[in-house]
Amino acid sequence: MVFDDGSSPAYCLVQGKTAPRQGEDGKSYAIGFEMRLPLAWNGRFLHQVNGGNDGEVVAATGDLKNMNAVRDVTALARGFAVLSSDSGHDGKDPANKTAGLAAGAMFGFDPQARSDYGYAADAIMATLGKQIITSYYGAAPQHSYMMGCSNGGRHAMVAATRLADQYDGIVAGDPGFDLPRAAIQHAWDVQALRSVDSDLKKALSRDDMNLVSAKILEKCDALDGLADGMIGDIKACQATFKIDDLACKDGTTQCLAPNKVAALKKMMAGPTNSKGEKLYSDWSYDAGLNGGDWRMWKVESPIPPWGNNPIIAVMGSSSLGQVFTTPPTEIKGEPPALVDYLSTFNFDTDAPKIFAKGPAQVNGKTVEFKESAMDFMTPPDVDNPKLEAFAKKGAKLIVYHGVSDGVFSFNDTANWYDKLNANNSGKAADFARLFAVPGMNHCRGGATADNFDMLGAVVAWAEAGQAPDRVIATTRAANKEVPETWAKDRSRALCPYPQVARYETGDKEKAASFICK
Numbered sequence: 001m002v003f004d005d006g007s008s009p010a011y012c013l014v015q016g017k018t019a020p021r022q023g024e025d026g027k028s029y030a031i032g033f034e035m036r037l038p039l040a041w042n043g044r045f046l047h048q049v050n051g052g053n054d055g056e057v058v059a060a061t062g063d064l065k066n067m068n069a070v071r072d073v074t075a076l077a078r079g080f081a082v083l084s085s086d087s088g089h090d091g092k093d094p095a096n097k098t099a100g101l102a103a104g105a106m107f108g109f110d111p112q113a114r115s116d117y118g119y120a121a122d123a124i125m126a127t128l129g130k131q132i133i134t135s136y137y138g139a140a141p142q143h144s145y146m147m148g149c150s151n152g153g154r155h156a157m158v159a160a161t162r163l164a165d166q167y168d169g170i171v172a173g174d175p176g177f178d179l180p181r182a183a184i185q186h187a188w189d190v191q192a193l194r195s196v197d198s199d200l201k202k203a204l205s206r207d208d209m210n211l212v213s214a215k216i217l218e219k220c221d222a223l224d225g226l227a228d229g230m231i232g233d234i235k236a237c238q239a240t241f242k243i244d245d246l247a248c249k250d251g252t253t254q255c256l257a258p259n260k261v262a263a264l265k266k267m268m269a270g271p272t273n274s275k276g277e278k279l280y281s282d283w284s285y286d287a288g289l290n291g292g293d294w295r296m297w298k299v300e301s302p303i304p305p306w307g308n309n310p311i312i313a314v315m316g317s318s319s320l321g322q323v324f325t326t327p328p329t330e331i332k333g334e335p336p337a338l339v340d341y342l343s344t345f346n347f348d349t350d351a352p353k354i355f356a357k358g359p360a361q362v363n364g365k366t367v368e369f370k371e372s373a374m375d376f377m378t379p380p381d382v383d384n385p386k387l388e389a390f391a392k393k394g395a396k397l398i399v400y401h402g403v404s405d406g407v408f409s410f411n412d413t414a415n416w417y418d419k420l421n422a423n424n425s426g427k428a429a430d431f432a433r434l435f436a437v438p439g440m441n442h443c444r445g446g447a448t449a450d451n452f453d454m455l456g457a458v459v460a461w462a463e464a465g466q467a468p469d470r471v472i473a474t475t476r477a478a479n480k481e482v483p484e485t486w487a488k489d490r491s492r493a494l495c496p497y498p499q500v501a502r503y504e505t506g507d508k509e510k511a512a513s514f515i516c517k
Contacts, residue, residue, distance in 0.1 A: 042079030055091020088116025100333025118376030149173030288404025307335030327360030402440030
């Protein structure tokens with residue numbers, strides 16, 4: 001069917017399901033998908049990989065639900081043939097209705113659904129997407145790309161290892177490439193917050209986090225050569241800002257209660273077990289910690305059916321229990337039960353379950369889980385990345401990450417890149433580059449310039465050899481967290497890590513006044 005509604009170029013819409021099967025949990029599964037094939041095709045294929053728990057066929061437009069990696073022009077509008085899928089399960093399957101808020105993670109009781117969610121559905125869809133293109137246009141795509149943010153960024157980084165032969169370029173935004181470990185952080189955060197107040201939503205107020213942000217800026221804003229409300233030199237900031245300095249002492253004002261400082265310090269240090277062994281990553285102190293998105297992930301949401309609990313205590317809780325640990329633990333899909341699961345999570349005995357595999361009881365029968373969560377969710381070389389096949393093919397990878405991301409640590413991504421660079425004799429930038437976005441929360445938002453075109457950058461790199469030495473980011477009119485004192489058209493240079501955008505001279509609102517060094 002051809003659509004031409006005036007909002008995008010005319011395209012043919014293909015919708016369907018593939019790989020239907022009966023799951024070990026007794027429920028029906030298939031990979032649902034849609035593909036939008038523009039009549040004015042540019043010869044390119046974009047595999048759009050989506051976020052959250054998947055389970056939904058998101059419109060295949062290539063704009064990642066306006067997560068800003070395509071500036072203001074979608075991939076479909078540029079002429080890409082775009083594919084989107086639900087990664088092999090229906091998050092609104094009526095069979096899971098009684099699971100309430102945990103329904104979207106019920107697929108975790110079926111081993112194949114776990115694998116499809118992690119990587120297997122992507123392999124099927126990459127092939128099918130190209131077959132549809134060839135059938136429709138009478139020619140195979142000249143160039144193929146993948147792009148996603150959040151869990152979509154995880155899909156993208158997994159594909160760079162598992163499906164290196166399928167793509168010429170990949171864009172991975174705020175990637176949850178280490179997601180099972182990051183999910184342990186959810187329990188760590190909830191327990192830290194509840195040490196302050198049994199109602200975790202009251203543990204850190206908006207005023208508290210505004211103060212934290214202001215104090216971080218006070219110490220770090222000018223480290224990149226310009227006090228502009230954005231922290232360019234985030235590494236130097238970590239050595240300069242000390243959260244303990246915010247603890248109230250006799251006669252001090254503009255401070256936080258010591259127990260609040262202790263809770264935030266614990267959250268930012270990341271989870272450990274009783275032996276002190278790190279279970280995930282630490283986090284960077286950045287100006288965007290007062291962002292609305294950071295708060296919605298970690299502290300509270302404006303959603304009454306969730307009990308106004310944060311995302312980590314709803315989707316995060318059910319995913320940790322039902323998808324990322326083996327054997328899976330069924331959690332009642334009610335706010336108190338979801339919070340309680342994280343509140344009682346044991347970092348000595350429960351955390352190792354992200355590495356576990358083997359038999360488990362599902363609906364009264366024994367089901368074999370042959371892959372651990374770390375097996376099916378992360379790149380196979382997650383702790384020792386090399387990307388040999390990807391580099392050998394000549395493909396290009398762009399990773400971007402908000403430094404104030406509240407769900408996946410920028411530090412974890414930077415550490416991954418450091419290992420990749422070391423494994424490639426310091427030449428990882430020949431095929432893979434990481435861009436830090438100061439002040440940005442998860443995929444977007446915060447007081448920042450979060451509008452940029454990573455898709456255009458990876459295409460220019462893959463097809464014309466134009467390596468992205470900088471990517472220009474601008475503010476968005478729709479971003480209400482941008483201070484009124486900033487120019488409406490503020491632009492900033494995003495630099496390849498570990499370079500920093502440093503102010504040199506000229507208009508303080510323009511990217512041209514900064515150099516990457």
